[in-house]
Amino acid sequence: GENVEQHPSTLSVQEGDSxxxxxxxxxxxxxYFPWYKQELGKRPQLIIxxxxxxxxxxxxxxxxxxxxxxxxxxxxxxxxxxEDSAVYFCATLTPTGFQKLVFGTGTRLLVSx
Amino acid sequence: DAMVIQNPRYQVTQFxxxxxxxxxxxxxxxxxxxxxxxxxxxxxxxxxxxxxxFNNEADTPDNxxxxxxxxxxxxxxxxxxxxxxxxxxLCATSVDESYEQYFGPGTRLTVT
Numbered sequence: 001g002e003n004v005e006q007h008p009s010t011l012s013v014q015e016g017d018s019x020x021x022x023x024x025x026x027x028x029x030x031x032y033f034p035w036y037k038q039e040l041g042k043r044p045q046l047i048i049x050x051x052x053x054x055x056x057x058x059x060x061x062x063x064x065x066x067x068x069x070x071x072x073x074x075x076x077x078x079x080x081x082x083e084d085s086a087v088y089f090c091a092t093l094t095p096t097g098f099q100k101l102v103f104g105t106g107t108r109l110l111v112s113x
Numbered sequence: 114d115a116m117v118i119q120n121p122r123y124q125v126t127q128f129x130x131x132x133x134x135x136x137x138x139x140x141x142x143x144x145x146x147x148x149x150x151x152x153x154x155x156x157x158x159x160x161x162x163x164x165x166x167f168n169n170e171a172d173t174p175d176n177x178x179x180x181x182x183x184x185x186x187x188x189x190x191x192x193x194x195x196x197x198x199x200x201x202x203l204c205a206t207s208v209d210e211s212y213e214q215y216f217g218p219g220t221r222l223t224v225t
Binding site for chain 1: 116153154155158163168184203210211213214215216217218219221
């Protein structure tokens with residue numbers, strides 16, 4: 001079945017720096033790649049997603065890039081702010097049968113003022 | 114306005130005492146999911162409903178059951194909670210399996 005690896009597990013940056021989180025997936029047929037942000041004690045919230053027909057998508061300070069050949073996708077956060085501190089999960093949809101989310105293991109991002 | 118609502122937000126139950134968690138949605142979505150999330154881990158899918166069709170994940174313990182009496186509501190029943198079942202339980206919905214999932218705020222279950 002689909003497998004998603006996520007790195008790093010923790011990431012500490014200074015406010016204003018950029019942060020990059022990377023994920024790799026195993027099934028080349030996967031075609032949907034969402035990113036969720038989860039603050040402590042709260043629900044996962046979709047912050048950006050990308051489908052396999054595009055290589056990059058941007059929304060203000062957040063961008064996602066997809067390399068289907070290499071089977072990896074990355075989240076880029078520019079000009080980080082303390083409120084960006086959270087756990088970020090990448091995910092893919094299993095491409096066959098009923099499509100279910102397969103999550104990465106999560107990255108704890110800490111942005112220091 | 115809340116779109117996926119979970120009650121209660123916090124639930125304490127005793128070891129072995131049945132407990133029911135509830136989820137409701139105002140989105141009229143076809144698919145409803147239940148996830149279990151333990152500290153510092155990713156959400157783990159327990160089961161989902163596509164309309165009235167129930168689908169259990171292969172590794173979901175028999176101790177966990179679910180009911181979906183109508184489009185808006187879905188329940189998670191834990192028949193005999195063990196200490197290892199203490200976790201955050203997240204309900205999610207999507208219009209269809211290949212679309213964005215909307216998560217509820219979760220119910221944090223404590224087993225004493």
